[in-house]
Amino acid sequence: MQLPDGIDPIQAWLATCVSGIALLAGGAVAFPRRVYDGFLWRYFWGPVDADAHGATCAVRSGGTTERLFDQLACSNAEGVVAMPGYTTVSTVSYAIVLVFMLIGVLLLLRQLDVRMTPRLYVALFPFMLLGGALRVVEDVNVTFLRAGANTLIPYPTVALIISPFIYFVMFAFTLGALVFWFLLFRQGLVETYEPYLAGTGALAVSGTVGGLFYISATSELVGFFPTVAAITLSGATLVAALFWWASQRYAPFINEGTGYVGALIVWGHTVDGIANVVSLDWANALGIGVTYGSKHVVNEATVRITERLQPAWLSEAIGTAWPFLGIKIAAAVFVVWVFNDEIFEDSSRYAYLLLIAILAVGLGPGTRDMLRATLAI
Structure with a gap:
């Protein structure tokens, strides 16, 4: 598939992706208060930071971050204030990134000649459950943190299972599993790849939920x-x-x-x-x-x-x-x-x-x- 001007669509997608990342990174370096503090931190990393620490909000001022645990203190805080959860800006941004990533996946599937069928759709179903289950692991992490107990996953590693980073983690894991089993299928090493793909997701979500239930049975905090x-x-x-x-x-x-x-x-x-x-x-x-x-x-x-x-x-x-x-x-x-x-x-x-x-x-x-x-x- 070629674009009207002869540019390969995969190359165009990659160029757009790299350019966007470079533009944000360059802007954050050149204008740290406006681009990093006022946009990237406020709408994306700040909410993750507050969420990971179980704080009511995180405040960015003078290049440092402070976590507050009281609503009144957050309201009176000076600096850029970020609270856990979503805002209109972050929601719209995630939607744009989602569509862009879907286009990239579409181009990859066309390149590999992967046919999308209801059977493949069902095989991907466990991965959708896995994303939600992993977020609960982070919720348990915060519960332990607030109680002064040892956390399951330390900060900042825990950010990998907090929005928006968990979307990229799940995207990479799911796409990696799909490509892995499909390539084995195309090489004739497995007769069909959908059951193996579904099994990979089911094993991951079963292990995650099983681990959560184990923690529930062994900890008074859950x-x-x-x-x-x-x-x-x-x-x-x-x-x-x-x-x-x-x-x-x-x-x-x-x-x-x-x-x-x-x-x-x-x-x-x-x-x-x-x-x-x-x-x-x-x-x-x-x-x-x-x-x-x-x-x-x-x-x-x-x-x-x-x-x-x-x-x-x-x-x-x-x-x-x-x-x-x-x-x-x-x-x-x-x-x-x-x-x-x-x-x-x-x-x-x-x-x-x-x-x-x-x-x-x-x-x-x-x-x-x-x-x-x-x-x-």
């Missing part, structure tokens, strides 16, 4: 509330089953492009929605004893608007996070409907890559929220 996982997984399965039945019976055109992959997407985003509702509104009722807050921009806005519009007595009875569940389900169904046969006929690789990204951005945070509440951290 609890265990399996009801959270049971409610989340059974609820998501019920919603996905109802979606599949209703769409197949009354609106089969919704699934004509995605097939059973569409039900998987609805399931994944419902996990995210239910996990948010359970952790934000029902943690006390389930006896978890931990107060959770929204870190995502859309979730936070939904809760804030619901609090404003919904009567106080109703908010007290059913909570304020429930509209987010409806938004997640509606958005997932809409995406499934949009991805019709024509999209897959035009570019099946790009269509599947987008669907992988769409499921991952829902299932990853959903897995994390579910496991956090299950472990009461």
Whole structure:
């Protein structure tokens, strides 16, 4: 594949990637306060620093970083203040980087002649769970840090499993596993590569979740509330089953492009929605004893608007996070409907890559929220 001006697309992608990194690095060196402190640190590294130390915020001033553990102190702090979680700037930036990386993967898959199929999509499913589980490892790390105990992973190494760096780690691990097994398949060393790829992801996520449960059983700092996982997984399965039945019976055109992959997407985003509702509104009722807050921009806005519009007595009875569940389900169904046969006929690789990204951005945070509440951290 060649661009209109004859430039190879892979070379163009690599050149753009290197140029972007060089531009940011050069700007950070030339204008450290404006580019590094005011942009890179404030929106990307600062939130990671605060998150890794379990701080309310991190403050950058005069080339040094201070972590604060009180909201009032953060409000009165002088310098660049960064809090754990996402902002509009970071969210948009991550979306742009995600699309750019997807284009790079698409070019690589075309170069290797990897066919994207529903079977490969399912094989990549465990990797989406792994990302969320690894974030919970960092949450346990913070729990130990706050209690003055030895952490599982020291800082700054732990930054590798905090957003946004965990996206690059998972991207490299998943792509590496895919290329490894596919090359073995192409050389005739394995008959098919999808089961081995799925096994790699399943082994990684099983080891991670198993390690978390072991810590729960051996440490008083980590609890265990399996009801959270049971409610989340059974609820998501019920919603996905109802979606599949209703769409197949009354609106089969919704699934004509995605097939059973569409039900998987609805399931994944419902996990995210239910996990948010359970952790934000029902943690006390389930006896978890931990107060959770929204870190995502859309979730936070939904809760804030619901609090404003919904009567106080109703908010007290059913909570304020429930509209987010409806938004997640509606958005997932809409995406499934949009991805019709024509999209897959035009570019099946790009269509599947987008669907992988769409499921991952829902299932990853959903897995994390579910496991956090299950472990009461």
